[in-house]
Amino acid sequence: MKVNVLVIGSGGREHAITTALSTSPRLGELNVAPGNAGTIAHNVDIDVTDFEAIASFCVDRSIDLVVVGPEQPLVSGLADSLSEAGIRCFGPSAAAAQLEGSKSFAREFAARHGIPGPRCESFTSVESALKWLHDFDGRVVVKADGLAGGKGVIIPETRVEAERAIFDLLSARTMGDAGATVVLEERLEGEELSLFGIADGADVISLGTAQDHKRVGDGDTGPNTGGMGAFSPVPGKADIEPELVERFLRAAVSGMAAEGTPYVGVLYAGIMLTDSGPRLIEYNCRFGDPEAQVILPLLDSDVLELVLAAADGNLAKTDVKIVDGVTAATVVVAAAGYPTSPAMAIPIPEIHAPAGVSVIHSSTRVDGDQVVSCGGRVLNVVGTGTDLAAALDNVYSVVDEMRSDQLFARSDIGWRHAPRSVTGSAATAYAQAGVSLDAAAEVGDRIAGAVISTHDERVVAGHGSFGGVFDLASLSGLDDPLLVATTDGVGTKTILAEQIDSWEGIGADIVNHGVNDVLVQGASPLFFLDTVAAASLDATVVARIVGGMAEACRAAGCVLIGGETAEMPDVLSTGAVDVSGTMIGAVDRANLLPRTSIAPGDLLVGLASSGLHTNGYSLARKVLSGMDLHDPLPGDEDVSIGQALLAVHRSYLQPLKQALADDLISGLVHITGGGLVENIPRVLPEGCGAIVETSSWTWPPLFRFLVGLAGLHRVEAHQTLNLGIGMVAIVAPDQLDRAQQAIPEPTKVIGRVVKGRGVALASG
Ligand code: AMP
Ligand code: GLY
Numbered sequence: 207m208k209v210n211v212l213v214i215g216s217g218g219r220e221h222a223i224t225t226a227l228s229t230s231p232r233l234g235e236l237n238v239a240p241g242n243a244g245t246i247a248h249n250v251d252i253d254v255t256d257f258e259a260i261a262s263f264c265v266d267r268s269i270d271l272v273v274v275g276p277e278q279p280l281v282s283g284l285a286d287s288l289s290e291a292g293i294r295c296f297g298p299s300a301a302a303a304q305l306e307g308s309k310s311f312a313r314e315f316a317a318r319h320g321i322p323g324p325r326c327e328s329f330t331s332v333e334s335a336l337k338w339l340h341d342f343d344g345r346v347v348v349k350a351d352g353l354a355g356g357k358g359v360i361i362p363e364t365r366v367e368a369e370r371a372i373f374d375l376l377s378a379r380t381m382g383d384a385g386a387t388v389v390l391e392e393r394l395e396g397e398e399l400s401l402f403g404i405a406d407g408a409d410v411i412s413l414g415t416a417q418d419h420k421r422v423g424d425g426d427t428g429p430n431t432g433g434m435g436a437f438s439p440v441p442g443k444a445d446i447e448p449e450l451v452e453r454f455l456r457a458a459v460s461g462m463a464a465e466g467t468p469y470v471g472v473l474y475a476g477i478m479l480t481d482s483g484p485r486l487i488e489y490n491c492r493f494g495d496p497e498a499q500v501i502l503p504l505l506d507s508d509v510l511e512l513v514l515a516a517a518d519g520n521l522a523k524t525d526v527k528i529v530d531g532v533t534a535a536t537v538v539v540a541a542a543g544y545p546t547s548p549a550m551a552i553p554i555p556e557i558h559a560p561a562g563v564s565v566i567h568s569s570t571r572v573d574g575d576q577v578v579s580c581g582g583r584v585l586n587v588v589g590t591g592t593d594l595a596a597a598l599d600n601v602y603s604v605v606d607e608m609r610s611d612q613l614f615a616r617s618d619i620g621w622r623h624a625p626r627s628v629t630g631s632a633a634t635a636y637a638q639a640g641v642s643l644d645a646a647a648e649v650g651d652r653i654a655g656a657v658i659s660t661h662d663e664r665v666v667a668g669h670g671s672f673g674g675v676f677d678l679a680s681l682s683g684l685d686d687p688l689l690v691a692t693t694d695g696v697g698t699k700t701i702l703a704e705q706i707d708s709w710e711g712i713g714a715d716i717v718n719h720g721v722n723d724v725l726v727q728g729a730s731p732l733f734f735l736d737t738v739a740a741a742s743l744d745a746t747v748v749a750r751i752v753g754g755m756a757e758a759c760r761a762a763g764c765v766l767i768g769g770e771t772a773e774m775p776d777v778l779s780t781g782a783v784d785v786s787g788t789m790i791g792a793v794d795r796a797n798l799l800p801r802t803s804i805a806p807g808d809l810l811v812g813l814a815s816s817g818l819h820t821n822g823y824s825l826a827r828k829v830l831s832g833m834d835l836h837d838p839l840p841g842d843e844d845v846s847i848g849q850a851l852l853a854v855h856r857s858y859l860q861p862l863k864q865a866l867a868d869d870l871i872s873g874l875v876h877i878t879g880g881g882l883v884e885n886i887p888r889v890l891p892e893g894c895g896a897i898v899e900t901s902s903w904t905w906p907p908l909f910r911f912l913v914g915l916a917g918l919h920r921v922e923a924h925q926t927l928n929l930g931i932g933m934v935a936i937v938a939p940d941q942l943d944r945a946q947q948a949i950p951e952p953t954k955v956i957g958r959v960v961k962g963r964g965v966a967l968a969s970g
Pocket of ligand 2: 433493
């Protein structure tokens with residue numbers, strides 16, 4: 207008997223599922239709701255959030271089987287609704303989908319059934335979460351409990367970032383109800399692997415291993431995405447796979463059955479291979495996207511028969527064959543601006559893929575007779591080969607033709623197992639001169655994705671053009687717009703970054719420095735241009751720095767519109783990198799800071815710095831020479847000296863947004879080189895000076911340590927370092943309460959404006 211099928215979903219995963227089902231001789235009518243341009247012949251227009259509409263469609267069209275692609279409908283109970291209506295569904299019940307729908311449920315379930323995971327705990331109050339964090343002796347990951355579209359996992363680099371993430375989720379509710387419970391867990395280190403199984407409530411069969419690449423940029427930089435590329439199987443893991451299937455898949459399926467919530471559908475375990483053994487990162491209740499695109503082509507079994515067997519509880523009698531000696535790989539082609547604000551309606555040209563390669567549609571739709579993009583991940587190029595390198599060669603031969611100023615792809619998918627070399631010319635005159643054009647080409651390839659990922663509709667021309675072109679129509683909301691421009695460098699902080707191999711923060715440092723400099727004039731950042739210069743280019747280092755810049759640009763809502771990477775062997779010394787950049791922002795003339803109203807009696811409100819920011823590094827290096835930067839920081843054993851020194855220069859854009867919008871601030875001072883003493887006078891009117899009460903805050907441990915080592919006098923310290931205050935807001939006394947309430951973090955009044963000039967330090 208033929209089987210009529212309805213597939214729910216609209217991504218690359220669903221196109222891949224549809225493609226796999228299509229080869230079955232048992233297939234009757236095939237419907238996809240809502241589908242994409244790749245499944246256009248099968249698309250049906252049903253509201254997939256309306257479970258009754260789905261059920262009545264199934265009855266009307268004699269659907270024998272519903273295959274659910276994404277997690278949200280499963281967590282919301284689509285499988286339950288269908289089975290109540292007597293319709294066969296492949297996918298877990300809402301109770302079983304809790305394995306993905308609630309991270310705290312999954313952790314507690316794993317603990318009950320001896321499935322190894324990180325040390326962890328769930329919290330609903332900030333206070334108890336902070337207490338656990340304080341007592342925890344290692345690095346942590348902060349997770350929103352509920353579904354958050356891949357954005358619910360925060361991997362903080364420092365304790366302060368972890369605290370902020372807890373506060374954001376539980377108190378500011380930045381992820382809504384998904385973050386009403388927060389899970390804190392030990393940060394696992396190792397290689398990540400995804401293991402897929404198909405379960406029928408009692409039995410489970412492995413569908414193999416895959417590895418995804420979650421970060422948007424090459425070198426695993428930039429923000430998390432839904433996944434930028436994957437391959438299957440993961441080389442060298444065949445011998446541990448049976449054990450992983452037992453410990454992570456069978457244990458879960460048996461456990462769910464024992465608890466009365468049998469699990470039917472795809473079970474996908476994210477596993478970290480740590481030095482002390484494999485550990486569960488998370489369960490997902492469906493195929494991965496883009497992992498389905500590489501798992502399904504390797505199945506040498508009728509996928510429809512397999513899914514029917516699972517839905518009917520017949521897996522014990524079923525065999526799955528996986529093609530031996532073949533690797534499948536996929537690379538995601540994404541829209542400029544993904545993952546923050548992808549460009550839309552990009553026309554997709556017809557693609558002629560050679561044998562062994564296929565193009566799976568993801569966020570695409572048909573508009574007239576043109577296929578256009580309608581989301582971030584647009585297409586997946588899928589290829590096979592005798593090994594990973596061969597599969598990737600096939601995939602990239604097509605991907606390389608598809609890149610444009612609107613479409614980008616990572617160029618290093620598979621890097622852990624099959625690093626791709628960039629082909630280029632042999633010894634050239636440049637090479638003889640010590641400049642490597644290959645390296646320059648490789649750098650270009652590696653940073654393109656990160657750069658383009660910041661772009662949105664304001665960028666008329668960006669990557670690859672001689673000058674970045676920015677559309678001033680985006681300023682149409684300002685009555686009398688002024689542009690504000692600032693340029694700076696991170697200075698010798700890069701030497702420390704090199705010593706402890708920590709580069710991402712350097713990119714964020716220079717962007718945030720620019721953000722803060724335009725902010726003190728009241729302006730919002732628009733676009734940024736950078737320069738990275740080195741004696742000899744290391745493509746990975748440049749990619750990490752630019753990845754950090756791109757991430758910070760996205761966070762600030764500005765675009766990275768141009769830049770320069772310069773290899774200068776005789777100008778710079780070996781190993782050194784110089785990073786600098788220019789930020790342009792805009793402000794309405796009426797909102798320009800500082801205000802002329804600043805007057806004696808106004809208060810100085812201090813906002814905490816995250817560390818040295820971008821100043822004082824020559825001094826720090828001098829006094830620390832010979833010390834081990836990996837040693838714990840005296841006074842704060844949670845961080846090493848190196849981590850504390852490299853803490854990212856924070857941006858004050860978000861914290862000050864509301865107070866600026868409410869016109870509660872008359873002036874801002876970014877505390878850079880010269881400390882409070884030299885920076886505050888820069889915004890005060892003629893005839894005004896300031897008194898800073900030095901006892902109104904305590905110096906953070908890093909500053910106590912450095913000032914002590916350097917033997918600086920208190921006055922010298924205030925003239926050199928920010929000493930824990932990175933930004934000062936000047937506020938009229940009658941606005942103080944409102945201003946402090948509008949700033950969503952603790953602030954301190956550290957002094958006041960007085961008649962006179964300069965800054966006097968008062969204590970006690
Ligand atoms: P998820 O959204 O749950 O897939 O998590 C996103 C990514 O965060 C995972 O792919 C991991 O790379 C990372 N991650 C999640 N939990 C941990 C953990 N406990 N330790 C280290 N990395 C983690
Ligand atoms: N690619 C990862 C996921 O689907 O969750």
